[in-house]
Amino acid sequence: MDIQRKVKFEEELDKNFLDEIKDMSGCEEIDKCIQCGACSSSCPMAVYMDHPPRKIISFIKNGFKEEALKSFTIWLCASCYTCQVRCPAKIKITDVMYALKRKAIEEKVYPNRLQPPVLAQEMCKLIAKNGRNSELWLVVNMYIKLKNPLGMLKMAPLGINLMKTGRMSLKKEKIKNRKQLRTLLNEVKENAK
Ligand code: SF4
Ligand code: SF4
Secondary structure, three states: OOOOOOOHHHHHOOOOOHHHHHOOOOOOOHHHHHOHHHHHHOOOOOHHHOOOOOHHHHHHHHHOOHHHHHHOOOOOOOOOOHHHHOOHHHHHHHHHHHHHHHHHHHHOOOOOOOOHHHHHHHHHHHHHOOOOOOHHHHHHHHHOOOOOOHHHHHHHHHHHHHHHHHOOOOOOOOOHHHHHHHHHHHHHHHHHO
16 A cells, blocks of 8 residues: 655745735735634535635645645635635635636646636637637537547537527627737736736
8 A cells, every 4th residue: 555645844835835825816915814714614615625715725824835726625616705705804715716726727736637727728718719708619628628528428418408498509609809809818918927
């Protein structure tokens, strides 16, 4: 049996992680967390998470970068804002979850074959290209990226029903002035550097 060490040595922690996250939008107050656990106890998704929200905040404060970015928690967060409303330290926990998702995508460290990060990236690509999201193509692109044709086949009956009722279309929706959109997005990218 392969026995793995579960304890982390201090030199393995990322001392800059807290500052990196604090620089991201909505995360400025994160070190005011008092670890009261109100976020975890009010989170409707906590029962499914590998680490509750309180622990994710603690990971960030203490340099456990890998644990925070590789956690399923950030992808299971339903953005309901309950934790944020109840936090006595007024920490924008939902924004922190978004910041961690962005970082995990940037550093490509999200759990392998997990749908939400792939879905998020494919949606951004579609919108950047066409100015609109087209659900059918979004789902198709996601399953192609996930190399999961069986998953796509399983979803096919639902897709057909949605098409029959006019809720989904084969047509790719596009805005008229896509060149203007690209100029705008390039400008945003330049300013974010
Ligand atoms: S509710 Fe706020 S202060 Fe309490 S553990 Fe969660 S983030 Fe920290
Ligand atoms: S915003 Fe996310 S982390 Fe906060 S309570 Fe809702 S699901 Fe849980």
